[in-house]
Amino acid sequence: MARFPKIDLQEASRLTRAGRLDEAMTLLKRVLPGGAPDSAAPDLRGAAKDLLRGLADKLGGLEGLAGPQGPAVFTPPNARYEARVHESAAGSRTYKLYIPSGYRGQAVPLLVMLHGCSQSPDDFAVGARMNELAEEQTFLVAYPAQTRSANMSKCWNWFNEADQKRGRGEPSLIAGIARDVIAAFRVDPARVYVAGLSAGGAAAAVLGAAYPELFRAIGVHSGLACGAARDMPSAFSAMKNGAAAPISGARVPTIVFHGEDDKTVHPVNGDHVIAQSTAGAELRARSERGISPGGMRYTRTIYTDRSGRPAHEHWRLHGAGHAWSGGSPRGSFTDPRGPDASREMMRFFGELSA
Known part of the structure; x- marks a missing residue:
């Protein structure tokens, strides 16, 4: 039996995830018949690339996107759902990027979606159904992945003082992912947004405070307001009882969803997020009540500026727990009964640029 040279499969997986297939191919050539020269038949090279993509999904070369990812993410023809890597002085994170079939190089919005604890990009994408909305409305969606080495429960470390500042820690990594996508695609810089669930929602609040010129x-x-905690003990206290956060720095338009029966993150934290984002602004508030198609009652409070333009929104979900409102039951931490949080967020973001 022929013996082939040893191949560094972990490195091949890493290069494949980064989209550097040509470099990964040079590693794989060593074990293909005849070294798989550049003149190799197209079907052989195609099979090799498929093999590399499979390795990237199965070998665990990079933590965060390795191994089982939960429910399969459906990608329609001509759309792409790619695994990528961001690396910087602050470290590295993998992420998934959804590119809708309608993208043809025109300027489009970018949404960064931050998953909750124990979730993955794929799980969150399926549960929030944001890719389907991106396909409908033509925008890019990036899903950064937290690693177990950074947090055993794969929570974003929103409560660490080192991860609440501009140019440091996880805020720097997530902002770097957004900038990578902006550099690689034609993104409208005035339509870049970040959203998240639970720990991801708290991290989104940090990003808004730390990078108001980007998001x-x-x-x-x-989620919780930026600065609601400074360490693990204060994080648990804030989640259980709520914590008013300091009012400082720039504030960006904010839309909040929170279930009034949330037993994981006390619903008063939603009030604190809004209080932080509206502090010092001259705004008018009006509230309306409604019921979703799934039968969930809600109260929506709309904050507008002097000219009547939308500035902030707060959705109180009556009877909802700790779950993404209007999400798919195929994902974790979703409540299909509620109003469609994904669609309402994109509607709110779009109104800001109208």
Whole structure:
């Protein structure tokens, strides 16, 4: 039996995730018949590339996107759902990027979606159904992945003082991912947003405070205000009882969703997010009540500026727990009964640029 040279499969997986297939191919050539020279048949090279993509999904070369990812993410023809890597002085994170079939190089919005604890990009994408909305409305969606080495429960470390500042820690990594996508695609810089669930929602609040020039607006679902905690003990206290956060720095337009029966993150935290984002501004508030198609009652409070333009929104979900409102039951931490948080967030973001 022929013996082939050893191949560094982990490195091949890493290069494949980064989209550097040509470099990964040079590694794979060593074990293909005849070294798979550049003149190799197209079907052989195609099979090799498919093999590399499979390795990237199965070998665990990079933490965060390795191994089982939960429910499969449907990608329609001509759309792409790619695994990518961001690396900087602050470290590295993998992320998934959804590129809708309608993208043809025109300027489009970018939404960064931050998953909750124990979730993955794929799980969050399926649960929030944001890719389907991106396909409908033509915008890019980036899903950064937290690693277990950074947090055993894969929570974003919104409560660490080192991860609440501009140019440091996780805020720097997530902002770097957004900038990578902006550099690689034609993104409208005035339509870049970040949203998240639970720990991801709290991290989105941090991003809005730390990078107001990058993120035009934020969406906080079942999260907490920036600075609500400084360490693990204060984080648990804030989640259980709520914590008013300091009012400082720039504030960006914010849309909040929070279930009034949330037993994981006390719903008063939604009030604190809004209080932080509206502090010092001359705004008018009006509230309206409604019921979703799934039968969930809600109260929506709309904050407008002097000219009547929308500035902030707060959705109180009556009877909802700790879950993405209007999400798919195929994902984790979703409540299909509620109003469609994904669609309402994109509607709110769009109104800001109208």
